[in-house]
Amino acid sequence: MNTNNKKITRLLIANRGEIAVRIMQSAQKMGVHCIALYSDADQNALHVKQADEAWYIGASPAKDSYLVVDKVLQVAKDSGADAIHPGYGFLSENAGFAQAIQDAGIIWVGPPVNAIKAMGSKSESKALMEKARVPLVPGYHGDNQDEAFLSDEIKKIGFPVLIKASAGGGGKGMRVVENENQIPSAIKASKREGLNSFGDDKLLAEKYITRPRHVEIQVFMDQQGNGVYLFERDCSIQRRHQKVVEEAPAPQFSEQERQAMGEAAIQAAKAIQYEGAGTVEFLYDNGTFYFMEMNTRLQVEHPVTEMITGQDLVAWQLKVAQGETLPLTQSELSIHGHSMEVRIYAEDPNNDFLPTTGTLEHVQLPKLIAGKVRLDTGVQQGDEVSPYYDPMISKLIVWGEDREQCLSTLKQALQQYQIAGVTTNLSFLRKVVNVEAFRQGDVSTQFIEEFNDQLMNDHGIKHHHLIAAVCQHMLKRTSLRLGRASNDDHTNPWHKINAMRLNQAAKETLHFTTHDNTLFSVDVETLSNQTNIGHWQITINNEVFTVMGRLENDTIQYQFNDKWQSARIINYKHQIWVYDGQGESQFAYYQANFNQHTEQAGSLTAPMNGTIIQIDTNVGETVQAGDVLMIMEAMKMEHAIKAPVNGIIKEICFKLGDLVSESAMLIEMEEA
Known part of the structure; x- marks a missing residue:
C-alpha cells in the first residue's frame, strides 16, 4: 500500500461546471489553492470565476479539451499543481489518467489504479464480487x-x-x-x-428485475485499510437510466437491511484494496439485494449523504489523499434527519426528455438556508447551456428533521425556483414530488413509467390559478399607471392600459394561450382598483366570480369562494407560471402578432443541437413510418430520427460527423 503523507497546497480540478465549483468550495475552505480548466465554451463559466486561477484547455468539445490527458497533465505541470481532483464524470474513472498523474509525481485524489480497472469493467467486477461473496443478479x-x-x-x-x-x-x-x-x-x-x-x-x-429499487451505499477507505460506510441513498426515480431524485436514508428501509447492505459494500471495497470515496450500487427487491456496480469516484448525489451525516465528503477525499486516517470510525457515524436531492436539467420532459440549449435569461433561485436548503450549480443567469456537455443545470438539496418535513421543504423550494430562456424539467420535478406514492416512499426504477399520466399529461389550467394571475395583472397595471412600477418595460403586455373608461366601470377581455397554443379569453370588470388592493368581477367560460386581491411582495393574496388564499406568480416574456400548495399552472399572454412555425408534413428537423453519428437511409429510398433514418448524439446520449410517415427520401441535408443546430432541416421526404 502506497501511503502518501504530503500536504496538498495547489489542487488542479480536472472538470468543469457544478462539479468543479463544488470541489473548490471545500478545498478553498481548507486553504488549498484551486486551479481550474476551461474550454472555449467555458471562458466565462462560474467555475472559472471562482477558481484562484484558470487555464485554457482547448476547444469546446470535451474530446478536444477536458478529456485530453496530455493537455491536463501539461497544465498541472505548468501551474505547479501538487494534486489533481478529477471530480465526477470525464476522466474520474480513467485508470490511464490516474496512472499518468502518479507517474508525474502528482497526488491523485482518487482510488488506486487497479481498483479503477477492476470496477471499470462490469463483467470483471461481477467476477470479483462473486469471489467476494457479494450477491449478484x-x-x-x-x-x-x-x-x-x-x-x-x-x-x-x-x-x-x-x-x-x-x-x-x-x-x-x-x-x-x-x-x-x-x-x-x-x-x-x-x-x-x-x-x-x-x-x-x-x-x-x-x-431484468421489473420493479426494483436502486439503493447505493457510500463507502470510504483510507490508505491504512480502515473502512466505513456512510449509509445509503435511494436513487430509484430515474429516466433513461439516469437519476432524477435521490434521498437519504432510503424510505421503508430497516436498520437490519442498512447494516447488511453496508457491510456487503465494505466487503466489496476491501476485495479490491480500495482507497477514498466510492459508491457501491445495489438493486433492492423486497428485502433482497444484488450488487450492480461500484463507482470509483464521488457521486453526483453525495450531498444528501453530507446533509444527514454532517460530513464534508470532498474534505474527506483530500485528507485521505494526503495519507490521513478517516476522520470518523463506523461507530462515530450516525444518521440525523432526512435529505432529498433533485437534478434540474435543461431538457424537455414533453419531448422524450431530449436535451435543450439556450441562454438562462431569467433565473429565480429558491431561498437558500444553511443546513436546510442548498443549491449546487455551475451556472448563473445569463449563461449559455451548450450542446457540448451534460445538460444538468443544478442540484437542489434539502434537509428536514424527518422525511415528511424534508418533502415539505423540497416542495416549497421547487415552487420558488424558476428558470426561463431554456426548457427545463422543473415543472416535471414539481409533479414528481406531489405524487402520493412518492410521499409514502413507495418508489422503484419504474416510477416515472407507472405514474406517466400524472407526470406527463397536461391536466389543464386550474381556475383559481387563472384568477390569481388576472388579479396580479390588474394590480401591477394599476401600479404602473400610478407611477409605482418596478421597471419601465412598457413593451410588457402586463403593462398595457387599454381598458380605461370615463364615468363607468372598466371592462376588458384578456387573451391567453395554453401549451398547445389553444386560445382562450377571460372577461374582467373592475369594480375598484387601488395600488395594493382591487375588486373585480371575472368571467371564465360563462362562470362569474367576484374576487378581491392584494399584492404581498412576490405573492398574490386573493379572496375566492369566500376565503383568502395565496399563490406565487412569475411572469417572464409573456409566459406565466402560477404555484400554490395545490400544484401549478403554466400559460401565456396571447400576442396577436405571435408567429408560430409549422413544419411541412414529412419534413424532419433536429430536435436539439447535436452531431450526426449515423445515417441509415439514402436519397430515393422508400421508407416506412417509424423507420430509423438517422442517429444524432447530443449531450452524451443517442437520439434516433425516425420517419414520421411512409414516403421517399428526397434530400439528406447533412453528412456523418456534422454538428447541427436545433430546428435545422435534417431530411426532406415526399409523403407516399
Whole structure:
C-alpha cells in the first residue's frame, strides 16, 4: 500500500461546471489553492470565476479539451499543481489518467489504479464480487462476445433481459430486451453506444428485475485499510437510466437491511484494496439485494449523504489523499434527519426528455438556508447551456428533521425556483414530488413509467390559478399607471392600459394561450382598483366570480369562494407560471402578432443541437413510418430520427460527423 503523507497546497480540478465549483468550495475552505480548466465554451463559466486561477484547455468539445490527458497533465505541470481532483464524470474513472498523474509525481485524489480497472469493467467486477461473496443478479458476464453466442445466453436467462455495455455507466449502452426479435438490434445498439461512449463494445446481460429499487451505499477507505460506510441513498426515480431524485436514508428501509447492505459494500471495497470515496450500487427487491456496480469516484448525489451525516465528503477525499486516517470510525457515524436531492436539467420532459440549449435569461433561485436548503450549480443567469456537455443545470438539496418535513421543504423550494430562456424539467420535478406514492416512499426504477399520466399529461389550467394571475395583472397595471412600477418595460403586455373608461366601470377581455397554443379569453370588470388592493368581477367560460386581491411582495393574496388564499406568480416574456400548495399552472399572454412555425408534413428537423453519428437511409429510398433514418448524439446520449410517415427520401441535408443546430432541416421526404 502506497501511503502518501504530503500536504496538498495547489489542487488542479480536472472538470468543469457544478462539479468543479463544488470541489473548490471545500478545498478553498481548507486553504488549498484551486486551479481550474476551461474550454472555449467555458471562458466565462462560474467555475472559472471562482477558481484562484484558470487555464485554457482547448476547444469546446470535451474530446478536444477536458478529456485530453496530455493537455491536463501539461497544465498541472505548468501551474505547479501538487494534486489533481478529477471530480465526477470525464476522466474520474480513467485508470490511464490516474496512472499518468502518479507517474508525474502528482497526488491523485482518487482510488488506486487497479481498483479503477477492476470496477471499470462490469463483467470483471461481477467476477470479483462473486469471489467476494457479494450477491449478484443472475446473468452472463463472460468474455465471449460473439453475437450469436450472446443471443443464446440472453435466451437462457429468460425475458426480460437487460443488456449493458461492460465499461458503461449513466444509462449509456443499456437496452431492455422483451423478446427474441429484439435481441439483434439491442446487441448492435449497445455495442455501438459502448464503443462511442467508452471505447469498448464488450457487453454483459442480466435478468431484468421489473420493479426494483436502486439503493447505493457510500463507502470510504483510507490508505491504512480502515473502512466505513456512510449509509445509503435511494436513487430509484430515474429516466433513461439516469437519476432524477435521490434521498437519504432510503424510505421503508430497516436498520437490519442498512447494516447488511453496508457491510456487503465494505466487503466489496476491501476485495479490491480500495482507497477514498466510492459508491457501491445495489438493486433492492423486497428485502433482497444484488450488487450492480461500484463507482470509483464521488457521486453526483453525495450531498444528501453530507446533509444527514454532517460530513464534508470532498474534505474527506483530500485528507485521505494526503495519507490521513478517516476522520470518523463506523461507530462515530450516525444518521440525523432526512435529505432529498433533485437534478434540474435543461431538457424537455414533453419531448422524450431530449436535451435543450439556450441562454438562462431569467433565473429565480429558491431561498437558500444553511443546513436546510442548498443549491449546487455551475451556472448563473445569463449563461449559455451548450450542446457540448451534460445538460444538468443544478442540484437542489434539502434537509428536514424527518422525511415528511424534508418533502415539505423540497416542495416549497421547487415552487420558488424558476428558470426561463431554456426548457427545463422543473415543472416535471414539481409533479414528481406531489405524487402520493412518492410521499409514502413507495418508489422503484419504474416510477416515472407507472405514474406517466400524472407526470406527463397536461391536466389543464386550474381556475383559481387563472384568477390569481388576472388579479396580479390588474394590480401591477394599476401600479404602473400610478407611477409605482418596478421597471419601465412598457413593451410588457402586463403593462398595457387599454381598458380605461370615463364615468363607468372598466371592462376588458384578456387573451391567453395554453401549451398547445389553444386560445382562450377571460372577461374582467373592475369594480375598484387601488395600488395594493382591487375588486373585480371575472368571467371564465360563462362562470362569474367576484374576487378581491392584494399584492404581498412576490405573492398574490386573493379572496375566492369566500376565503383568502395565496399563490406565487412569475411572469417572464409573456409566459406565466402560477404555484400554490395545490400544484401549478403554466400559460401565456396571447400576442396577436405571435408567429408560430409549422413544419411541412414529412419534413424532419433536429430536435436539439447535436452531431450526426449515423445515417441509415439514402436519397430515393422508400421508407416506412417509424423507420430509423438517422442517429444524432447530443449531450452524451443517442437520439434516433425516425420517419414520421411512409414516403421517399428526397434530400439528406447533412453528412456523418456534422454538428447541427436545433430546428435545422435534417431530411426532406415526399409523403407516399
